Amino acid sequence: MPKKKIRKVYDALVEGAYQGLSDVELHDYVFEQCPKATSKRLVRAALLALSDPHVQDRNVLNVIYALAIKHRLDGGPDSDDDDE
Numbered sequence: 001m002p003k004k005k006i007r008k009v010y011d012a013l014v015e016g017a018y019q020g021l022s023d024v025e026l027h028d029y030v031f032e033q034c035p036k037a038t039s040k041r042l043v044r045a046a047l048l049a050l051s052d053p054h055v056q057d058r059n060v061l062n063v064i065y066a067l068a069i070k071h072r073l074d075g076g077p078d079s080d081d082d083d084e
Contacts, residue, residue, distance in 0.1 A: 009037045010045035013067075017049075017060040026067055039071045046071075 012033035016026045031037055046068030049055050055064075 005034075005036075006041055006044050006048065009034050009041045010048050012037075013042070013045050013064060014049050014052075014055060014060070017063045018057070022063045023067065023070075026063060027071075043068050043072050 009030060012030045013026070016029040016033075019029075021029050027042075030042060034041075046064045049064050050061060050068070055061060
């Protein structure tokens with residue numbers, strides 16, 4: 001089971017993606033739900049969602065994948081070190 005902080009980000013990420021949010025809107029939604037989230041946690045939560053067999057909607061998976069890649073490559077503005 002993932003750590004509590006990552007799980008909270010995961011829940012917000014999947015919930016927002018299922019609501020039809022993507023890219024900046026999804027990012028903002030996640031950080032509104034989890035103000036202390038970091039880019040690193042967002043990427044980890046996205047990888048968790050991509051490997052979750054319960055998340056089967058192709059569009060949701062594509063949105064989460066795109067957000068993870070974007071944050072993994074550029075680090076994002078919130079890429080501070082993560083103190084797990």
